[in-house]
Amino acid sequence: MKKNTLLLALFLFTCLTTTLAQPAPVVYFKGAIKSNKILLQRNIIKNTIINNLSLPLTTDTEENWVDAFAGMELLQYRSPWTTGRISMAFDSIKNTSDYFKRGLMELLYANYDDRYTKQVIFLMENTSSIKVYAMAAEYIRRNKTYQFPEKEIRNKISQMVKDEKDEAIASQLLSRISSKTNKIDNKIIATIFDPEFLKKTTILFSFQRPNRNYPGLAIVRDSTGNFVLDDYGNIFSVPQLARSLSNLPGYLTNGNTPQGIFRMCGFDTSKSDYIGPTTNVQLTMPFETSLQHFFDDSTIIDTEWTLKWYKQLLPNNIQSCKAMYESFYAGQAGRTEIIAHGTTVNPDYYKGEIYYPQTPTAGCLCTKELWSETDGKRIYSDQQKLVAALQKAGGPKGYCVVIELNDEDSPVSLPEILPWIKNNK
Numbered sequence: 356m357k358k359n360t361l362l363l364a365l366f367l368f369t370c371l372t373t374t375l376a377q378p379a380p381v382v383y384f385k386g387a388i389k390s391n392k393i394l395l396q397r398n399i400i401k402n403t404i405i406n407n408l409s410l411p412l413t414t415d416t417e418e419n420w421v422d423a424f425a426g427m428e429l430l431q432y433r434s435p436w437t438t439g440r441i442s443m444a445f446d447s448i449k450n451t452s453d454y455f456k457r458g459l460m461e462l463l464y465a466n467y468d469d470r471y472t473k474q475v476i477f478l479m480e481n482t483s484s485i486k487v488y489a490m491a492a493e494y495i496r497r498n499k500t501y502q503f504p505e506k507e508i509r510n511k512i513s514q515m516v517k518d519e520k521d522e523a524i525a526s527q528l529l530s531r532i533s534s535k536t537n538k539i540d541n542k543i544i545a546t547i548f549d550p551e552f553l554k555k556t557t558i559l560f561s562f563q564r565p566n567r568n569y570p571g572l573a574i575v576r577d578s579t580g581n582f583v584l585d586d587y588g589n590i591f592s593v594p595q596l597a598r599s600l601s602n603l604p605g606y607l608t609n610g611n612t613p614q615g616i617f618r619m620c621g622f623d624t625s626k627s628d629y630i631g632p633t634t635n636v637q638l639t640m641p642f643e644t645s646l647q648h649f650f651d652d653s654t655i656i657d658t659e660w661t662l663k664w665y666k667q668l669l670p671n672n673i674q675s676c677k678a679m680y681e682s683f684y685a686g687q688a689g690r691t692e693i694i695a696h697g698t699t700v701n702p703d704y705y706k707g708e709i710y711y712p713q714t715p716t717a718g719c720l721c722t723k724e725l726w727s728e729t730d731g732k733r734i735y736s737d738q739q740k741l742v743a744a745l746q747k748a749g750g751p752k753g754y755c756v757v758i759e760l761n762d763e764d765s766p767v768s769l770p771e772i773l774p775w776i777k778n779n780k
Contacts, residue, residue, distance in 0.1 A: 382733040384631050384699045387726030392701050399426045408440045412447055420444065421458035428465045428600045430704050438470075445474040453484040460490035461609060465601040469498040476501060485515040486607070489528045493604060496532065503532050523687035527606035530677060538565075539614075539758055543673045547758060548775040550580035552670060557753030559619055559636065559695065559745065561720055562772060565762045567598035567611045568709040572767040573695075573720070573741060577748035582776060590776060591744045592769045593737040595695070596710055597757065599718040606685050609717050612693060613640075615682030616668050617755040618649045622742065623694075629716075631699030633724060633738045636751050638694050640686035641665055651752075660687070668754075678759065695720040695755065697738030720757070 385391060403426035407419040427437060444451070444459055451459075456478065463471055472495065479491035488511070495501040512525045539547075546552060547560075555578050563571035573595040575583040583591045597612035605613030617638040624634055639649065646655045646664060657664070665683045666674050673679060698721050702712035713723045722737035733739075745751045760767060 382632055382736075383731045384726050384733065385731045386628050386699060387728060387731045389728040391731075392703075392728070396430065396701070399430060400432065404430075404432060404437065408437060412444060412451070414452070417452060417455040421455060424458045424462040428462055429700075431466060433466055441467075441471070445471065445478075448474070448478060449481070453482075453487055456482065456484070456487045457490060457608070460487065460494065461601045461603065464490065464494050464497075464603050472498060472501075483515055485512065485517075485521040485524050488512070488515060489524050490603065490607060492528060492532070493607070505529075505532060508532060519687055520689050523684045524606060527604070527681075527684050527688070531604065539676060539678050539760070543676050543679075544758070544760070544775055545778065546670050546673050547756065548778070549670075553616075553668065553754050553756075554580065557619065557745065557748045557750065559741075559751075559753070559755040561595050561597060561612070561695075561755065561757045562767045563595075563597045563612075563614075563757060563759050564765075564767060565759050566764065567596075567602065569764065570594040570596050570710055570713055570766045572769060572772065573722070574769075574772065575741075575744045575748050578753065583744045583748050590769060590773065591740075592772075593722055593740050593744075594713065594766065595737075595741075596713040596715065596721045596723075598710060598715045600715045602715075605681050605718070606688055606690075608688075608690060610685075610690075612718055612720055612757055613681035613685040613690070614678045614757045614759055615680060615685075616665075617682055617693065617757070618644060618651075619751050619753050619755045620644075620648070621751055625696065629698070629700050630696045631724065631726075633697035633733065633736055634742045635694050635696035635738070636742070636745065636755070638720075638755050640690060640693065641683045642686035642689075643691045682757070690718070693719050695722070695738075695741070697722055697724040697736055699724070699726060720755075 386395060404423045407423035410416040410419050412420060426432065448456065463475065475491045475494050479488055479495065482488050482491070496503065509529065512529065516522055516525050557578050558576040559573060560576065561571055561573050572592050574590060574592045577583060585591045599609055599611045601609050603610035605611045617640055619636060619638055621637045622634045623637050624632055641649060642660050646657055646660065647653055662683065665680065669679060696719055698714045700714040702714055705711045705714060714721060722741055724733060724738055725735040726732065727734050
C-alpha cells in the first residue's frame with residue numbers, strides 16, 4: 356500500500372512538474388523567412404514605389420503617390436529618380452489635395468533634411484490647412500533655416516483654425532515655436548515615482564529621450580505600488596523605442612509617441628505584417644475613448660473631454676508641466692491606435708541607425724523581436740517579456756505613462772532610473 360501511494364505521488368509530481376515546465380507556444384512569422392523578406396523588399400521598391408511614382412500626378416493617382424511615399428519611409432529609400440519625382444510633385448503642388456501635401460511633408464521630414472527648404476516655405480505660406488502648415492513649419496524649424504515671426508504666425512494660424520482638432524495642433528505648434536521649456540525636471544520625475552501617483556492601478560512606464568533615435572526603457576509597477584522584478588530579483592525592464600518612421604513630433608499623425616498618460620486596456624494580437632503575432636498591449640488616448648473608459652469609472656455621466664478632466668490624473672505640483680499634456684492634445688488633434696507592440700519589420704532597413712536593430716513604427720511603443728530567417732520562428736522577444744511582466748503585475752489594466760528624461764545622447768538605462776525608485780520606497 357505504501358509502495359502504491361509512493362508511486363502515485365511520484366506520478367502526480369511528474370505530471371505537475373511537466374505541466375509547469377511546458378515551454379511557451381512557438382510563434383512564427385512566415386514573412387521573416389529570408390526568401391520572403393527579399394521578395395517583399397523587391398515588391399515594395401518595384402510596385403509600391405517605382406510603379407506608383409511612374410504614374411502621372413493627378414487627382415486620381417494621388418493615393419498611389421502617397422503609398423509610394425510610405426514605402427520610401429519604410430525602407431528609407433532614395434534614388435536620383437525618386438528625388439526627381441518629388442521635385443516634380445512640387446511643380447504641381449498648388450493643384451494637389453491636403454491629403455497629398457501631408458503625405459509629401461511626412462516623407463520629406465523622414466527622408467530629407469533641408470533639400471526642399473525653399474519649396475516647403477512656399478507651401479507653408481500658401482496653405483489654408485493648419486496640419487499642412489504645422490508639418491511645413493516643423494520641417495523648417497528643425498533645420499533652423501527660417502526665423503519664425505511669432506506674432507505673424509499666430510495671426511495666420513488663427514485664420515486657419517476651424518475646429519477643436521485644429522485648435523490642438525495650433526496650440527502645440529505655438530508652444531514649440533515659442534521655445535518655452537517643455538521638459539520634465541527632477542521634481543516632476545520624483546512625483547511620478549511617488550507611490551501616490553495613479554495609485555491602486557497598474558502602470559507601464561516608458562522612459563524616453565527627446566531625441567527618439569535613442570531607445571527608451573519600459574518598466575512596470577503593480578497596483579500595490581511595487582515594481583515588477585525579473586527572474587533574478589532585479590527591477591524588470593526592456594528597451595522600448597518610441598520613434599516613428601517620420602520622426603515628426605507627437606501631436607502630428609504618424610509622429611513619435613507623445614508624452615503623457617494613456618489608458619492601458621488589455622492584450623490583443625495583430626494580423627499586420629509589420630506588427631506581427633506577438634501579444635500587444637492596447638492603449639487609448641483622451642478623445643479616442645470615453646471618459647468612463649479612460650478613468651475606468653462607470654458613474655461618470657459627462658461625455659465631453661476637457662483639460663480639466665485630464666488634470667485630475669496629475670498631482671498638483673506637476674499640473675503646470677506642459678509635457679505631461681502631449682497625449683491629451685494628440686488625442687484632441689485626432690491621433691488614434693497608438694499601442695505597445697513587438698515587430699516583424701526587417702531591421703536590415705535601418706542598419707547604421709542609432710536604434711538598430713530596433714525598428715520605428717507609425718508612432719507606437721515598440722520592443723525588439725528577432726525572427727529566424729530559416730523557418731520564421733520567433734527566437735527573441737522583449738515584447739513577450741513585457742507581456743509576462745504585465746501579467747505578473749495583475750494584467751494590462753491601468754495606465755501607460757510616457758516620459759522624456761534628460762537629453763543625453765545615449766539609450767535610457769536602468770541604472771539611471773533606479774535612484775528614483777529607491778528614493779520612493
